[in-house]
Amino acid sequence: MKTGPTTRTVLRVRYGETDQMGIVYYANYLTWFEVARTEWLRALGWTYKEMEAHGSRLPVIEAFCRYRQSARYDDELEIRTTGELLSPVRVRFTYELLRVADGATAAEGHTVHAATDAAGRPRKLPERVRALFS
Amino acid sequence: MKTGPTTRTVLRVRYGETDQMGIVYYANYLTWFEVARTEWLRALGWTYKEMEAHGSRLPVIEAFCRYRQSARYDDELEIRTTGELLSPVRVRFTYELLRVADGATAAEGHTVHAATDAAGRPRKLPERVRALFS
Amino acid sequence: MKTGPTTRTVLRVRYGETDQMGIVYYANYLTWFEVARTEWLRALGWTYKEMEAHGSRLPVIEAFCRYRQSARYDDELEIRTTGELLSPVRVRFTYELLRVADGATAAEGHTVHAATDAAGRPRKLPERVRALFS
Amino acid sequence: MKTGPTTRTVLRVRYGETDQMGIVYYANYLTWFEVARTEWLRALGWTYKEMEAHGSRLPVIEAFCRYRQSARYDDELEIRTTGELLSPVRVRFTYELLRVADGATAAEGHTVHAATDAAGRPRKLPERVRALFS
Numbered sequence: 001m002k003t004g005p006t007t008r009t010v011l012r013v014r015y016g017e018t019d020q021m022g023i024v025y026y027a028n029y030l031t032w033f034e035v036a037r038t039e040w041l042r043a044l045g046w047t048y049k050e051m052e053a054h055g056s057r058l059p060v061i062e063a064f065c066r067y068r069q070s071a072r073y074d075d076e077l078e079i080r081t082t083g084e085l086l087s088p089v090r091v092r093f094t095y096e097l098l099r100v101a102d103g104a105t106a107a108e109g110h111t112v113h114a115a116t117d118a119a120g121r122p123r124k125l126p127e128r129v130r131a132l133f134s
Numbered sequence: 135m136k137t138g139p140t141t142r143t144v145l146r147v148r149y150g151e152t153d154q155m156g157i158v159y160y161a162n163y164l165t166w167f168e169v170a171r172t173e174w175l176r177a178l179g180w181t182y183k184e185m186e187a188h189g190s191r192l193p194v195i196e197a198f199c200r201y202r203q204s205a206r207y208d209d210e211l212e213i214r215t216t217g218e219l220l221s222p223v224r225v226r227f228t229y230e231l232l233r234v235a236d237g238a239t240a241a242e243g244h245t246v247h248a249a250t251d252a253a254g255r256p257r258k259l260p261e262r263v264r265a266l267f268s
Numbered sequence: 269m270k271t272g273p274t275t276r277t278v279l280r281v282r283y284g285e286t287d288q289m290g291i292v293y294y295a296n297y298l299t300w301f302e303v304a305r306t307e308w309l310r311a312l313g314w315t316y317k318e319m320e321a322h323g324s325r326l327p328v329i330e331a332f333c334r335y336r337q338s339a340r341y342d343d344e345l346e347i348r349t350t351g352e353l354l355s356p357v358r359v360r361f362t363y364e365l366l367r368v369a370d371g372a373t374a375a376e377g378h379t380v381h382a383a384t385d386a387a388g389r390p391r392k393l394p395e396r397v398r399a400l401f402s
Numbered sequence: 403m404k405t406g407p408t409t410r411t412v413l414r415v416r417y418g419e420t421d422q423m424g425i426v427y428y429a430n431y432l433t434w435f436e437v438a439r440t441e442w443l444r445a446l447g448w449t450y451k452e453m454e455a456h457g458s459r460l461p462v463i464e465a466f467c468r469y470r471q472s473a474r475y476d477d478e479l480e481i482r483t484t485g486e487l488l489s490p491v492r493v494r495f496t497y498e499l500l501r502v503a504d505g506a507t508a509a510e511g512h513t514v515h516a517a518t519d520a521a522g523r524p525r526k527l528p529e530r531v532r533a534l535f536s
Contacts, residue, residue, distance in 0.1 A: 015302050018154040020156045021459060023461070027429045038283065059428075061469050062467070062469065066464050067464065070522070148433060148437055149440065160379075183475060194335055198330075207451060284429060287421065287422070288421070288422065
């Protein structure tokens with residue numbers, strides 16, 4: 001496994017992301033993980049959109065989240081995202097979500113992705129992505 | 135304008151569809167409208183999935199919803215859906231949402247759709263769909 | 269009707285907001301409208317979160333959207349939001365969504381809100397909000 | 403650990419649950435897990451809604467999903483849900499999602515829940531729920 005850079009992105013909780021318990025509905029953390037890995041690639045000089053235009057996809061094959069302190073409506077959250085190259089056709093992102101106001105860890109998680117072509121067939125990660133890992 | 139059949143479908147409110155006000159988040163009604171028009175076509179003998187496979191799309195160009203009585207978690211809702219053919223390239227669906235428990239109207243709304251091909255170019259509604267309107 | 273200020277907010281389309289047509293799923297525009305009116309109030313010196321803490325709610329009683337040019341994954345969108353005071357217990361927000369890249373109008377819409385207390389009973393809009401309209 | 407019953411529920415994939423890859427967006431599987439555990443409790447004679455009315459909550463503290471075969475728009479999916487009592491204040495649900503058409507496993511996963519009162523303080527699972535585990 002080769003570890004890549006860690007980047008940070010900040011987002012704010014939307015009203016529609018809460019549920020009647022008064023906290024964020026748990027599935028929405030996975031949506032934020034997606035925002036975070038999109039911004040990870042952008043921060044490193046490419047975009048997922050361009051990567052798709054070059055014929056590569058990174059469908060999720062595994063997702064995990066541990067929920068610690070509740071995130072609530074209008075909270076600002078910082079997500080620290082680290083990429084890890086598991087193999088030429090597998091990449092993992094790990095995420096740490098912090099509440100900006102008090103620094104508490106709201107959640108931690110990871111996603112594992114298979115590199116494929118547009119038809120879903122296995123395909124090596126683009127060289128431009130693999131070069132980000134040392 | 136030619137009016138088509140009215141069909142009924144029932145769904146149950148999911149926890150994740152509520153927000154911290156304790157009622158259903160307003161955007162989710164549009165998702166239910168989508169379920170309702172999918173079931174409208176199925177009840178009439180075709181499916182939207184097959185229609186897409188034949189190269190037609192019905193992107194939404196206008197949506198409206200009036201919210202009356204709140205829908206809440208675990209409520210059963212009946213949606214009454216009517217299709218209306220506005221022109222060979224325009225169709226409108228109107229929706230009435232009722233709470234099954236008490237018959238109250240939770241919401242009313244409509245969507246207008248443009249018929250297109252897979253690339254988004256205008257295209258007449260399939261004959262099989264137009265035949266549903268008298 | 270008294271017209272209030274117009275504010276602007278920018279957001280970026282998330283992958284999960286698209287659907288298999290390759291464009292943004294139509295219900296998500298209403299979620300963006302919610303982000304836009306949250307930012308409208310913040311730009312004017314209060315927050316919706318604090319307003320709720322003071323016992324006021326603004327549930328949506330009507331929503332409308334006209335879809336013009338498609339919004340796509342990773343697009344930056346600017347939302348121009350204007351508040352209008354319809355009565356001491358009714359407020360309307362109108363929205364214009366522009367694609368930042370080319371200035372095209374992606375959508376236009378509005379929402380109407382009833383002012384209520386935490387239990388959903390009618391209640392005048394807080395003076396602090398009414399003061400924003402001239 | 404005490405194992406409880408396994409129940410089955412069927413749902414159909416909504417258009418808005420897909421993304422531009424043409425398959426279901428990964429966060430939506432967690433929403434289906436929620437539907438499945440709601441139906442688990444209903445099948446066993448109580449409802450989560452009533453349980454909340456009695457002052458108990460089951461917030462998610464951990465979620466996991468492994469994605470196997472893609473789920474697509476309009477697919478019917480069967481979810482097999484098993485409850486496991488980890489302790490008087492912890493319950494786990496495991497899920498297996500099958501495509502009804504071909505029996506393929508679309509995904510497997512689990513969620514872990516903490517039993518709390520309405521204010522989020524730890525609280526034993528209601529006796530009526532614990533009695534479901536042998």
